[in-house]
Amino acid sequence: MKVFSLYQGFFDFLQEIGPETTRPPEIWPFFSARYYQPNKEFLDAYFSQMPLIDLRALKDRVNAIKPADYSLLKTLCAFSPPEKMIDEAYERCRRVVSPPQELEVYLLIGFFSPEGFVMEFKGKPVIGFGLERFRDFRLFQVIFAHEYAHFLLRLMKVKVPESNEIQYVLISEGLATIFSSLVLPGLPSHDYFFFSKERSDWCQANEARLKEIYCSGRFSPQELMNFYLRGNPEMGLPPRVAKYIGYQAVKRYLARNLGATLEMLLLDQSLIQSIEI
Numbered sequence: 001m002k003v004f005s006l007y008q009g010f011f012d013f014l015q016e017i018g019p020e021t022t023r024p025p026e027i028w029p030f031f032s033a034r035y036y037q038p039n040k041e042f043l044d045a046y047f048s049q050m051p052l053i054d055l056r057a058l059k060d061r062v063n064a065i066k067p068a069d070y071s072l073l074k075t076l077c078a079f080s081p082p083e084k085m086i087d088e089a090y091e092r093c094r095r096v097v098s099p100p101q102e103l104e105v106y107l108l109i110g111f112f113s114p115e116g117f118v119m120e121f122k123g124k125p126v127i128g129f130g131l132e133r134f135r136d137f138r139l140f141q142v143i144f145a146h147e148y149a150h151f152l153l154r155l156m157k158v159k160v161p162e163s164n165e166i167q168y169v170l171i172s173e174g175l176a177t178i179f180s181s182l183v184l185p186g187l188p189s190h191d192y193f194f195f196s197k198e199r200s201d202w203c204q205a206n207e208a209r210l211k212e213i214y215c216s217g218r219f220s221p222q223e224l225m226n227f228y229l230r231g232n233p234e235m236g237l238p239p240r241v242a243k244y245i246g247y248q249a250v251k252r253y254l255a256r257n258l259g260a261t262l263e264m265l266l267l268d269q270s271l272i273q274s275i276e277i
Helices: 007-017 028-049 055-063 067-079 082-096 140-155 162-183 189-193 197-205 207-215 221-230 243-256 262-267
Strands: 002-005 104-108 116-121 124-130
Touching: 002 082, 007 028, 007 067, 007 104, 028 055, 028 104, 028 116, 082 104, 082 140, 082 162, 116 140, 124 140, 140 162, 140 189, 140 262, 162 189, 162 207, 162 221, 162 243, 162 262, 189 197, 189 243, 197 207, 197 243, 207 221, 207 243, 243 262
Parallel strands: 002 104, 104 124
Antiparallel strands: 116 124
16 A cells, blocks of 8 residues: 655645735645646646646645644644554554555645546556645544545455446445454444434434335436435435445345355445345
Protein backbone atom coordinates (compact mmCIF):
# COMPACT_ATOMS: atom_id res chain seq x y z
CA MET A 1 0.00 0.00 0.00
CA LYS A 2 1.12 3.53 -0.79
CA VAL A 3 -0.23 6.55 1.08
CA PHE A 4 0.10 10.02 -0.48
CA SER A 5 -0.23 12.83 2.08
CA LEU A 6 -1.24 15.65 -0.23
CA TYR A 7 -2.76 17.60 2.66
CA GLN A 8 0.69 18.47 4.01
CA GLY A 9 1.19 20.76 1.01
CA PHE A 10 -2.07 22.51 1.86
CA PHE A 11 -0.85 23.19 5.39
CA ASP A 12 2.43 24.51 3.93
CA PHE A 13 0.35 26.89 1.80
CA LEU A 14 -1.57 28.13 4.86
CA GLN A 15 1.67 28.62 6.76
CA GLU A 16 3.14 30.66 3.93
CA ILE A 17 0.23 33.07 3.48
CA GLY A 18 -0.05 33.68 7.24
CA PRO A 19 -3.08 35.05 9.12
CA GLU A 20 -5.91 36.82 7.32
CA THR A 21 -4.89 40.23 8.66
CA THR A 22 -1.51 40.16 6.92
CA ARG A 23 -1.93 37.71 4.04
CA PRO A 24 -1.22 38.79 0.43
CA PRO A 25 -4.17 40.13 -1.59
CA GLU A 26 -3.78 37.34 -4.16
CA ILE A 27 -3.13 33.92 -2.66
CA TRP A 28 -3.69 31.68 -5.69
CA PRO A 29 0.05 31.72 -6.63
CA PHE A 30 0.92 30.38 -3.17
CA PHE A 31 -1.81 27.71 -3.37
CA SER A 32 -0.63 26.71 -6.82
CA ALA A 33 3.05 26.52 -5.89
CA ARG A 34 2.64 24.65 -2.60
CA TYR A 35 -0.38 22.46 -3.23
CA TYR A 36 -1.94 22.48 -6.68
CA GLN A 37 1.05 22.14 -9.00
CA PRO A 38 2.90 19.44 -6.98
CA ASN A 39 -0.30 17.37 -6.99
CA LYS A 40 -1.82 18.63 -10.25
CA GLU A 41 -2.34 15.25 -11.91
CA PHE A 42 -4.33 13.83 -9.02
CA LEU A 43 -6.17 17.03 -8.13
CA ASP A 44 -7.27 17.60 -11.73
CA ALA A 45 -8.68 14.07 -11.80
CA TYR A 46 -10.34 14.60 -8.42
CA PHE A 47 -11.88 18.00 -9.17
CA SER A 48 -13.21 16.71 -12.51
CA GLN A 49 -15.03 13.81 -10.82
CA MET A 50 -16.15 14.95 -7.36
CA PRO A 51 -17.66 17.34 -8.08
CA LEU A 52 -17.01 18.93 -11.46
CA ILE A 53 -15.28 22.26 -10.88
CA ASP A 54 -13.52 24.55 -13.33
CA LEU A 55 -10.31 26.45 -12.69
CA ARG A 56 -12.08 29.80 -12.25
CA ALA A 57 -14.39 28.41 -9.58
CA LEU A 58 -11.39 26.78 -7.89
CA LYS A 59 -9.54 30.10 -7.76
CA ASP A 60 -12.59 31.80 -6.25
CA ARG A 61 -12.77 29.15 -3.53
CA VAL A 62 -9.06 29.42 -2.83
CA ASN A 63 -9.24 33.20 -2.45
CA ALA A 64 -12.06 32.76 0.09
CA ILE A 65 -9.99 30.44 2.30
CA LYS A 66 -9.73 31.40 5.97
CA PRO A 67 -6.67 29.76 7.57
CA ALA A 68 -8.32 29.79 11.00
CA ASP A 69 -10.96 27.37 9.68
CA TYR A 70 -8.27 24.70 9.36
CA SER A 71 -6.58 25.10 12.75
CA LEU A 72 -8.60 22.29 14.35
CA LEU A 73 -7.84 19.92 11.47
CA LYS A 74 -4.14 20.73 11.64
CA THR A 75 -4.08 19.94 15.36
CA LEU A 76 -6.08 16.76 14.78
CA CYS A 77 -3.63 15.52 12.14
CA ALA A 78 -0.65 16.36 14.35
CA PHE A 79 -1.93 14.41 17.35
CA SER A 80 -3.62 11.57 15.42
CA PRO A 81 -1.76 11.15 12.12
CA PRO A 82 -4.20 9.70 9.57
CA GLU A 83 -1.36 7.76 7.96
CA LYS A 84 -0.90 5.68 11.10
CA MET A 85 -4.62 4.94 11.34
CA ILE A 86 -4.67 3.89 7.70
CA ASP A 87 -1.73 1.52 8.21
CA GLU A 88 -3.50 -0.12 11.16
CA ALA A 89 -6.85 -0.39 9.37
CA TYR A 90 -5.22 -1.75 6.21
CA GLU A 91 -3.60 -4.60 8.13
CA ARG A 92 -6.99 -5.47 9.63
CA CYS A 93 -8.64 -5.36 6.20
CA ARG A 94 -5.97 -7.60 4.66
CA ARG A 95 -6.65 -10.27 7.28
CA VAL A 96 -10.27 -10.45 6.10
CA VAL A 97 -9.73 -10.02 2.34
CA SER A 98 -6.32 -9.45 0.77
CA PRO A 99 -6.31 -7.05 -2.21
CA PRO A 100 -5.53 -8.54 -5.65
CA GLN A 101 -3.38 -5.51 -6.48
CA GLU A 102 -1.56 -2.74 -4.67
CA LEU A 103 -3.72 -0.12 -3.00
CA GLU A 104 -3.07 3.62 -3.21
CA VAL A 105 -4.60 6.07 -0.72
CA TYR A 106 -4.68 9.84 -1.18
CA LEU A 107 -5.19 12.23 1.74
CA LEU A 108 -6.24 15.65 0.53
CA ILE A 109 -7.96 18.82 1.53
CA GLY A 110 -10.52 19.77 -1.07
CA PHE A 111 -13.70 21.77 -0.92
CA PHE A 112 -16.70 19.95 0.56
CA SER A 113 -15.08 16.61 -0.29
CA PRO A 114 -16.60 13.29 0.78
CA GLU A 115 -14.90 12.00 3.94
CA GLY A 116 -13.98 8.83 2.06
CA PHE A 117 -14.40 7.81 -1.56
CA VAL A 118 -13.12 5.59 -4.36
CA MET A 119 -12.29 7.16 -7.72
CA GLU A 120 -10.50 6.25 -10.93
CA PHE A 121 -6.96 7.56 -11.31
CA LYS A 122 -4.57 6.52 -14.05
CA GLY A 123 -6.92 3.78 -15.09
CA LYS A 124 -7.33 2.13 -11.71
CA PRO A 125 -9.37 2.67 -8.54
CA VAL A 126 -7.80 4.48 -5.58
CA ILE A 127 -9.12 5.45 -2.16
CA GLY A 128 -9.30 9.11 -1.19
CA PHE A 129 -10.06 11.01 2.00
CA GLY A 130 -11.25 14.61 2.03
CA LEU A 131 -9.96 15.67 5.42
CA GLU A 132 -11.63 19.08 5.59
CA ARG A 133 -14.94 17.69 6.86
CA PHE A 134 -13.48 15.79 9.82
CA ARG A 135 -13.94 17.20 13.30
CA ASP A 136 -12.62 14.04 14.92
CA PHE A 137 -11.22 10.73 13.69
CA ARG A 138 -13.47 8.43 15.75
CA LEU A 139 -14.81 6.63 12.67
CA PHE A 140 -11.82 7.20 10.40
CA GLN A 141 -10.82 3.53 10.31
CA VAL A 142 -14.43 2.42 9.77
CA ILE A 143 -14.60 4.74 6.76
CA PHE A 144 -11.33 3.27 5.47
CA ALA A 145 -12.64 -0.29 5.80
CA HIS A 146 -15.90 0.69 4.08
CA GLU A 147 -14.04 2.27 1.16
CA TYR A 148 -11.61 -0.67 1.03
CA ALA A 149 -14.60 -2.91 0.27
CA HIS A 150 -15.71 -0.53 -2.49
CA PHE A 151 -12.13 -0.56 -3.83
CA LEU A 152 -12.27 -4.36 -4.10
CA LEU A 153 -15.63 -4.16 -5.86
CA ARG A 154 -14.34 -1.52 -8.28
CA LEU A 155 -11.44 -3.79 -9.22
CA MET A 156 -13.95 -6.22 -10.73
CA LYS A 157 -15.04 -3.58 -13.27
CA VAL A 158 -18.62 -4.78 -13.01
CA LYS A 159 -20.84 -3.79 -15.93
CA VAL A 160 -24.25 -3.14 -14.43
CA PRO A 161 -27.30 -2.48 -16.64
CA GLU A 162 -28.96 0.84 -15.82
CA SER A 163 -32.11 -1.00 -14.75
CA ASN A 164 -30.11 -2.87 -12.07
CA GLU A 165 -27.92 0.03 -10.95
CA ILE A 166 -29.83 0.90 -7.79
CA GLN A 167 -29.87 -2.74 -6.68
CA TYR A 168 -26.13 -2.98 -7.24
CA VAL A 169 -25.56 0.22 -5.23
CA LEU A 170 -27.61 -1.07 -2.29
CA ILE A 171 -25.95 -4.50 -2.30
CA SER A 172 -22.47 -2.99 -2.53
CA GLU A 173 -23.27 -0.67 0.39
CA GLY A 174 -24.51 -3.68 2.34
CA LEU A 175 -21.30 -5.57 1.60
CA ALA A 176 -19.15 -2.62 2.65
CA THR A 177 -21.13 -2.24 5.87
CA ILE A 178 -20.76 -5.91 6.80
CA PHE A 179 -17.08 -5.87 5.84
CA SER A 180 -16.28 -2.90 8.08
CA SER A 181 -18.11 -4.55 10.99
CA LEU A 182 -15.90 -7.64 10.60
CA VAL A 183 -12.71 -5.61 10.30
CA LEU A 184 -13.46 -3.38 13.30
CA PRO A 185 -15.91 -5.25 15.54
CA GLY A 186 -17.39 -3.96 18.77
CA LEU A 187 -18.80 -0.59 17.72
CA PRO A 188 -22.50 0.34 17.96
CA SER A 189 -24.21 -1.13 14.90
CA HIS A 190 -25.34 2.27 13.59
CA ASP A 191 -21.72 3.43 13.32
CA TYR A 192 -21.11 0.96 10.48
CA PHE A 193 -23.94 2.61 8.52
CA PHE A 194 -22.73 6.13 9.47
CA PHE A 195 -26.21 6.70 10.89
CA SER A 196 -27.36 8.19 14.15
CA LYS A 197 -28.97 5.76 16.60
CA GLU A 198 -32.35 7.33 15.80
CA ARG A 199 -31.97 6.82 12.06
CA SER A 200 -30.82 3.24 12.55
CA ASP A 201 -33.92 2.57 14.67
CA TRP A 202 -36.04 4.15 11.92
CA CYS A 203 -34.54 1.74 9.36
CA GLN A 204 -35.34 -1.28 11.50
CA ALA A 205 -38.89 -0.11 12.06
CA ASN A 206 -39.41 0.68 8.36
CA GLU A 207 -37.58 -2.21 6.69
CA ALA A 208 -40.79 -3.64 5.16
CA ARG A 209 -41.76 -0.21 3.84
CA LEU A 210 -38.33 0.30 2.29
CA LYS A 211 -38.51 -3.09 0.59
CA GLU A 212 -41.97 -2.30 -0.75
CA ILE A 213 -40.75 0.98 -2.24
CA TYR A 214 -37.62 -0.48 -3.83
CA CYS A 215 -39.12 -3.80 -4.99
CA SER A 216 -42.66 -2.86 -6.00
CA GLY A 217 -41.84 -1.73 -9.54
CA ARG A 218 -43.85 1.45 -9.00
CA PHE A 219 -40.83 3.69 -9.42
CA SER A 220 -38.23 4.00 -12.16
CA PRO A 221 -34.56 3.17 -11.48
CA GLN A 222 -33.76 6.89 -11.63
CA GLU A 223 -36.47 7.75 -9.13
CA LEU A 224 -35.18 5.09 -6.75
CA MET A 225 -31.63 6.40 -7.10
CA ASN A 226 -32.86 9.90 -6.30
CA PHE A 227 -34.72 8.55 -3.25
CA TYR A 228 -31.50 6.91 -2.10
CA LEU A 229 -29.20 9.88 -2.63
CA ARG A 230 -31.50 12.73 -1.61
CA GLY A 231 -34.38 11.16 0.27
CA ASN A 232 -37.98 12.22 -0.31
CA PRO A 233 -39.63 14.44 2.31
CA GLU A 234 -43.11 13.85 0.89
CA MET A 235 -42.71 10.11 1.44
CA GLY A 236 -40.87 10.58 4.73
CA LEU A 237 -37.71 9.01 3.32
CA PRO A 238 -34.37 10.21 4.69
CA PRO A 239 -31.39 9.96 2.31
CA ARG A 240 -29.22 6.81 2.21
CA VAL A 241 -31.54 4.71 4.37
CA ALA A 242 -32.07 2.10 1.64
CA LYS A 243 -28.55 0.78 2.27
CA TYR A 244 -30.15 -0.95 5.25
CA ILE A 245 -32.12 -3.32 3.01
CA GLY A 246 -28.96 -3.99 0.99
CA TYR A 247 -27.22 -4.93 4.22
CA GLN A 248 -30.06 -7.27 5.21
CA ALA A 249 -30.05 -8.84 1.73
CA VAL A 250 -26.35 -9.69 1.98
CA LYS A 251 -26.84 -11.13 5.47
CA ARG A 252 -29.66 -13.37 4.21
CA TYR A 253 -27.59 -14.51 1.23
CA LEU A 254 -24.65 -15.52 3.41
CA ALA A 255 -26.95 -17.34 5.84
CA ARG A 256 -28.70 -19.30 3.09
CA ASN A 257 -25.58 -20.11 1.07
CA LEU A 258 -23.28 -21.71 3.60
CA GLY A 259 -20.43 -22.12 1.12
CA ALA A 260 -20.42 -18.41 0.28
CA THR A 261 -18.01 -16.05 1.99
CA LEU A 262 -17.64 -12.30 2.09
CA GLU A 263 -14.36 -12.64 0.17
CA MET A 264 -16.14 -14.49 -2.63
CA LEU A 265 -18.77 -11.77 -2.91
CA LEU A 266 -16.20 -8.97 -2.96
CA LEU A 267 -14.10 -10.63 -5.65
CA ASP A 268 -16.70 -12.32 -7.89
CA GLN A 269 -18.97 -10.03 -9.93
CA SER A 270 -21.33 -12.85 -10.93
CA LEU A 271 -22.14 -13.61 -7.30
CA ILE A 272 -22.79 -10.06 -6.22
CA GLN A 273 -25.26 -9.52 -9.07
CA SER A 274 -27.16 -12.65 -8.06
CA ILE A 275 -28.14 -11.22 -4.65
CA GLU A 276 -31.72 -10.01 -4.54
CA ILE A 277 -33.12 -7.38 -2.23
